[in-house]
Amino acid sequence: MENYTMLQFFEWYYPADGSLWNHFRDDSRRLKELGFDAVWLPPAHKGMAGDTASGYDSYDLYDLGEFDQKGSVRTKYGTKDEFIAAIRAGQEAGLQVYADIVLNHMGGADEKEVVMVREVTPENRNEFASEPKEIEAYTKFTFPGRGGKYSEFVWDYQCFSGVDYNASTQETAIYSIQNQYGEGWQDVLDLENGNYDYLMLSDVEFRNPHVREELKRWGEWFYETAGMDGFRLDAIKHMDPQFFNEWLDHLRGKYNREFYAVGEYWAPYDLHSMHEYIAATEGRISLFDAPLQASFFRASKEVEAYDLRTIFDDTLVQTNPALAVTLVENHDTQPLQSLEQTVELWFRPLAYALILLREAGYPCIFYSDLYGSQYTDTGNDGQEHDITLAKLEGLETLLYVRKHIAYGPQNDYFDAPDCIGWVREGDDEHETSGCAVVVCAGEDQSKSMRMGERHAGKVFVDYLGHCDQQITIQPDGWADFPVKSRSVSVWAEKRD
Numbered sequence: 001m002e003n004y005t006m007l008q009f010f011e012w013y014y015p016a017d018g019s020l021w022n023h024f025r026d027d028s029r030r031l032k033e034l035g036f037d038a039v040w041l042p043p044a045h046k047g048m049a050g051d052t053a054s055g056y057d058s059y060d061l062y063d064l065g066e067f068d069q070k071g072s073v074r075t076k077y078g079t080k081d082e083f084i085a086a087i088r089a090g091q092e093a094g095l096q097v098y099a100d101i102v103l104n105h106m107g108g109a110d111e112k113e114v115v116m117v118r119e120v121t122p123e124n125r126n127e128f129a130s131e132p133k134e135i136e137a138y139t140k141f142t143f144p145g146r147g148g149k150y151s152e153f154v155w156d157y158q159c160f161s162g163v164d165y166n167a168s169t170q171e172t173a174i175y176s177i178q179n180q181y182g183e184g185w186q187d188v189l190d191l192e193n194g195n196y197d198y199l200m201l202s203d204v205e206f207r208n209p210h211v212r213e214e215l216k217r218w219g220e221w222f223y224e225t226a227g228m229d230g231f232r233l234d235a236i237k238h239m240d241p242q243f244f245n246e247w248l249d250h251l252r253g254k255y256n257r258e259f260y261a262v263g264e265y266w267a268p269y270d271l272h273s274m275h276e277y278i279a280a281t282e283g284r285i286s287l288f289d290a291p292l293q294a295s296f297f298r299a300s301k302e303v304e305a306y307d308l309r310t311i312f313d314d315t316l317v318q319t320n321p322a323l324a325v326t327l328v329e330n331h332d333t334q335p336l337q338s339l340e341q342t343v344e345l346w347f348r349p350l351a352y353a354l355i356l357l358r359e360a361g362y363p364c365i366f367y368s369d370l371y372g373s374q375y376t377d378t379g380n381d382g383q384e385h386d387i388t389l390a391k392l393e394g395l396e397t398l399l400y401v402r403k404h405i406a407y408g409p410q411n412d413y414f415d416a417p418d419c420i421g422w423v424r425e426g427d428d429e430h431e432t433s434g435c436a437v438v439v440c441a442g443e444d445q446s447k448s449m450r451m452g453e454r455h456a457g458k459v460f461v462d463y464l465g466h467c468d469q470q471i472t473i474q475p476d477g478w479a480d481f482p483v484k485s486r487s488v489s490v491w492a493e494k495r496d
Helices: 020-034 080-092 209-226 241-255 271-280 290-305 345-356 367-371 395-404
Strands: 006-008 038-041 058-060 096-101 111-121 124-128 133-140 160-166 171-177 202-204 230-233 260-263 286-288 324-327 362-366 373-378 384-389 410-413 419-424 435-440 445-450 459-462 478-483 487-493
Touching: 006 367, 020 038, 020 080, 020 395, 038 080, 080 096, 080 209, 096 209, 096 260, 124 171, 133 160, 133 171, 133 202, 209 241, 241 260, 241 271, 271 286, 271 290, 286 290, 290 324, 290 345, 345 362, 345 395, 345 435, 345 487, 362 367, 362 395, 367 373, 367 395, 395 487, 410 445, 419 445, 419 478, 435 445, 435 478, 459 478, 478 487
Parallel strands: 006 038, 006 362, 038 096, 096 230, 230 260, 260 286, 286 324, 324 362
Antiparallel strands: 111 124, 111 133, 111 171, 160 171, 160 202, 373 384, 410 419, 419 435, 435 487, 445 478, 459 487
């Protein structure tokens, strides 16, 4: 069985020049050669900010860069035709393509409506702070630029459970819409703020059966138009898990396709609620391992004070590896973003070794670590910051080792708080497979580990080039594998 790897093919600050789809199209064959098997693309639909929108501010799900709406035809990433061509190119190169979909909320409504609401307490959304009252809310979406093409469905206040702006008074608050589907929020698993159904903008009302049916129709249209292989599901902790059970079952049944799905249930310190979500969705959806990313962040900050032996404790990859998508960074955790929790540069190669060269989990590589990024934005301190994220040295080597060498039984040597290691013994399917990995947060040292008799007499070298010596595996399969301070070494059979 092959090792599979996903790439997140964007970062938050990717230039709004309409080039991303063509960039992926042109680089898809190289990505396959590097060892990638799947690519997650950002939202393709038009956002409320037009050609500068990331897509996470959904305006029109049917506008993939085809209609003159919100000040542009194309999206931030390109046109509809370019999006479709990029997917085709990726698939022809042998890549699975996952499309990011954002169904929790919508923004940029075309008309205001008079809506009956009750204001809620932000810290306890279940607590009403007002009696029912009327406000003017931006809740009517008619999509005049599209003119009913593909769908004539009009979204109005009955399609939303909450808003955060009263246009008549220009006041911002969290308002629960009082409609026929309930005066309170929908049931969600996350109990932060009492109930975390409401996240932002106009919150979609999944108790409305017309909404659910329209989103099924849209899902059919999206697949028949673009032909993606799976989905990344945004903000699922703010949605009733039964909706995605219904939605995915509908598409998988209609097209007799698996449609791989991975959800963003970002709960770095609440593994229990992630397991609850997996139970509620009965294993239909994989989840990003937010607790593991948080462990990487802490380890990179605490250095030798962090006990590396515990790095997988209370993580999804440890407790449910079949549904864990492991990662080091994403567009929300990168510098200056909403969930900023950036892993320090020195630890990033170590973290990638921990997700790429072990048996468990489905690793997802972040765009900036492969390509590098530069941008400027305002931080929480109110000051502008110039950010440079360099292309991560050694990442392509780690990808090579994952695809060609890191196979076979895994034996862990998690026996020192500042230095851990493991071996992959190799298998019969991959001729030169088998490697030893040492991760160190302390001083230079070495770790004695057993590769197995099948490697006896073989000469091993550090593929990352951090240690320049050669090691001969002893007749009993053991060897001492060096590693430099705050570094990682990947030892495998020397190639001619």
